[in-house]
Each structure stands twice: as structure tokens, then as C-alpha cells.
Amino acid sequence: MKRRAIFFSSIAAAMLVFMAAAVAGAERENKTSSLGALWSSAKEEGDDLGGPPTTVQEEEERHLDGGFSTLEGMLQWSIGHSDPEKLKEAALDIERLSSQDLKQRQELMDKLKTPSDAELMKIAINDLNNLSISLDDRHRALQELLILVEPIDNANELHKLGGLTAVIKDLNHSNPDIRTISAWILGTASQNNLFVQNQILELGTLAKLMEIAHSDFIEEAIKALYAISALIRNNPEGQQLFYKEAGDLMLQKILSNSSIDIRLHRKSVFLLADLVDCQLQSRSDTQLPFSSNHILLKSVVDLTASADLDLQEKALYAVKSLLMLRSTDALVFKDICELDLVLGRMKQQLLQLILDDQYKEYALDVENLRKEVELIFHRKLEKGKPTFTQQLGLTALQ
Ligand SMILES: *[C@@H]1O[C@H](CO)[C@@H](O)[C@H](O)[C@H]1NC(C)=O
Ligand SMILES: *[C@@H]1O[C@H](CO)[C@@H](O)[C@H](O)[C@H]1NC(C)=O
Ligand SMILES: *[C@@H]1O[C@H](CO)[C@@H](O)[C@H](O)[C@H]1NC(C)=O
Numbered sequence: 001m002k003r004r005a006i007f008f009s010s011i012a013a014a015m016l017v018f019m020a021a022a023v024a025g026a027e028r029e030n031k032t033s034s035l036g037a038l039w040s041s042a043k044e045e046g047d048d049l050g051g052p053p054t055t056v057q058e059e060e061e062r063h064l065d066g067g068f069s070t071l072e073g074m075l076q077w078s079i080g081h082s083d084p085e086k087l088k089e090a091a092l093d094i095e096r097l098s099s100q101d102l103k104q105r106q107e108l109m110d111k112l113k114t115p116s117d118a119e120l121m122k123i124a125i126n127d128l129n130n131l132s133i134s135l136d137d138r139h140r141a142l143q144e145l146l147i148l149v150e151p152i153d154n155a156n157e158l159h160k161l162g163g164l165t166a167v168i169k170d171l172n173h174s175n176p177d178i179r180t181i182s183a184w185i186l187g188t189a190s191q192n193n194l195f196v197q198n199q200i201l202e203l204g205t206l207a208k209l210m211e212i213a214h215s216d217f218i219e220e221a222i223k224a225l226y227a228i229s230a231l232i233r234n235n236p237e238g239q240q241l242f243y244k245e246a247g248d249l250m251l252q253k254i255l256s257n258s259s260i261d262i263r264l265h266r267k268s269v270f271l272l273a274d275l276v277d278c279q280l281q282s283r284s285d286t287q288l289p290f291s292s293n294h295i296l297l298k299s300v301v302d303l304t305a306s307a308d309l310d311l312q313e314k315a316l317y318a319v320k321s322l323l324m325l326r327s328t329d330a331l332v333f334k335d336i337c338e339l340d341l342v343l344g345r346m347k348q349q350l351l352q353l354i355l356d357d358q359y360k361e362y363a364l365d366v367e368n369l370r371k372e373v374e375l376i377f378h379r380k381l382e383k384g385k386p387t388f389t390q391q392l393g394l395t396a397l398q
């Protein structure tokens, strides 16, 4: 809040100087356009600093600080309160300015320039490291960082500026909103960015995020899961670490809990499918812990019966990928997950849905996917049989 008040008052001072100069140079320059340019560039900057939606309360606080709630308001005020004679006088004064004064004015103008993203990140990180900062200010600093780390170049700078350490520390904060936004920042910074993914993984943050994913504060759990996915996506080492930290149990716990928020189910199913696809693409023979986790497999199959169409489709897709893993056993899908029954019921439901114009297109798509899953499942069952009898044969020989 202090920072912003100072920012606005420095604009106000500069604006008055600038207006006086504009009057002086009225013959040479187009006054409206130069003022207009400053106005709009300052406004842009103000918006940037404002970050996420400003609350009514914040607006009020700004007034209490003696600042202006908007730059337009301030401009109107300064124009309304300016005496044309005085402005002209000021203009003459400016013409007489010594070079020292001019330099000062230049410095003032330089300050008005949009601070670089790195500078803004430094300010926010400095605030995070300040233990006497208020909860509101901490929240605001985190929100600013959340926006700042979106561009990949900024994300790459974050650790160098001490940002990762500061944000990771806030995963431990007693306030769930602070923890939520901290997890969100880590996810945003590491999204599609191997460099930042590895930096965060090396700081040992994955286990903490996996713990937070079980939080009773749903928003926090969702953002933690988002961060976990962003952190290990297309990152084989990250995925190994995830398995080592019992990632399959984390997913099992979420997927098998029928009373949990559906967004957590969606995110978990998506993560699971992504991990399995990654394994399929790598053609690696290492066995994923999912393959033998029957509770997890059954939970995913059960979610294909979800009333939420999006979740239903995601779960069906995950089942398809799981079936394609060489290490999963078709008999587990048949006997434990009762996939035949589930697919049969789903077929009936989709045939009904196809009759409804609103859902027809979706239902046709999912029915195609369902048929594909059925085919893969039955082929896998066929393939499984000889191995099974061979095993029986071997046992008999021993
Ligand atoms: C001054 O700038 C304004 C806005 O760009 C423009 O509409 C106007 O024609 C300009 N006037 C002169 C005298 O150049
Ligand atoms: C820390 O925050 C307090 C309260 O906002 C402020 O007075 C102090 O100057 C800050 N310290 C640093 C080092 O920024
Ligand atoms: C978070 O808290 C735990 C337990 O109190 C502690 O072991 C850990 O070092 C803390 N992590 C950070 C980053 O402060």
C-alpha cells in the first residue's frame, strides 16, 4: 500500500511539472497529444501494479492514504485546481530551470517509466521476506508474483532473485490462502519449463505439495495438484521422484474418495492419464506402481460412471491408456474392476444421451472412445490367456 501511495504522489508531482512544461511548449508541441501519451502510459502502469481485481476495500484504503483511486481522478483534480496564470508562471520558471533542475526533472521522469519485471519481482520478493509485513500485503505480493512469473523469461529469473525460496517458504504459512497462491505460483512458473521444474524439484518441494494435495481446504488441494502436474509433466526425473514419494497412493486416496470435490477428481485422472501416456511413449519396461494398485484401477474405472460428463470422458481415456500398459493385467480389469459391466452400462447411457440434441455430438464422441476401450480390453484378455495357461503349465511341470 505504501509503495502505491508513493507511486501515485510521484506521478502527481511529475504531472504538474509536465503540465507546466506543456503550457510552455504549447506553440511547438501538440499539448493534448503529449499529455495524452503520458496519461495513458501512466494509466497502463497503474493497472499493471494493481494486478488482480481491486477490491472495494482496497480502493477505500487508497483514499485514506491520501492517494487518488484513479489517475483520471487525479488528473481531473489537478486540472480543476490549476490557476491558468499560475501554470503560466510555472512554465516560465521551467524555462529558467538550471541544468541541475533539469537533471532532477529527468530523473523524476525516469522514475515514471514502467519498472522492469525484474524490478517488480524484486520488490514482491523483498516483501515476502519481510516478516513484519501484513497478511494483506503478503497476499498482494504473491498475487503480483503470480502474474509476473507467467512469461517464461521471468520464471527463469525467479530463483536467481530468491523468489523460489521465498514462495516455497510460504507453503508452510498458517493461512490457507497464502499457501494456495504459493502453490499456484510454483505451478505457473514450472509449466512447460524444464529449467524451473528442476530448480523446484531440487529444492525438495514435491513431497510438501503432495502433502498439501490432501488438504481439507479444497482450493489449496486443487492448486497443489496443479503444481504437482506442472512440475513433473514431461519430466522423467520428476516422475521418478513422484513414484518414490508414493504418488500412486496420493492419487488412489483422492480417486477412491467419493465425497471429494470433483475438480480434484478431474485433475487427478488427468495427471494419471498423462503419466501413463508418458510411459507408453517412452516404451520403457519399468513397471509403474499404478499397474498393481487395484484400488486405484478400480477407482478410475468407477469414475467412468460419473454424472459429470467431462470427468467421465477423462476417466475413460485414462482406462484406455492403463489397458495399453503392458504391465497391467486384463484379468484385474475383468474381475476386480468389472470393466465389462461398466462398459455395458455406459453404452446404454450413451445411447440414451445420443437422442438428446444437446448432448448428441458429445455422446457420439464418447461412444467411439468407449468402443475403442472395449476392443483394447478384449484383445488384452485374449493375449493374456496363453500366458495364463503357460503359467499353469509351468506350475504343473514343477
Ligand atoms: C493534436 O493531437 C490530437 C490527438 O492526437 C489531434 O486530434 C489534433 O489534430 C492535434 N492537433 C494539432 C494541432 O496537431
Ligand atoms: C518491512 O515491512 C514493514 C511494514 O510494512 C516496513 O515498515 C519495513 O520498512 C519493511 N522492511 C524492509 C526491509 O523492507
Ligand atoms: C516447513 O515446516 C516444516 C515443519 O515445521 C519444516 O520442517 C520445514 O523445514 C519448513 N519448510 C520451509 C521451506 O520453511
Ligand SMILES: *[C@@H]1O[C@H](CO)[C@@H](O)[C@H](O)[C@H]1NC(C)=O
Binding pocket: 216, 253, 257, 258, 259, 260, 261
Ligand atoms: C474424503 O474427502 C473428504 C472431503 O475432502 C474428507 O473430509 C474426508 O476425510 C476424505 N476421506 C478419506 C477417507 O480420506
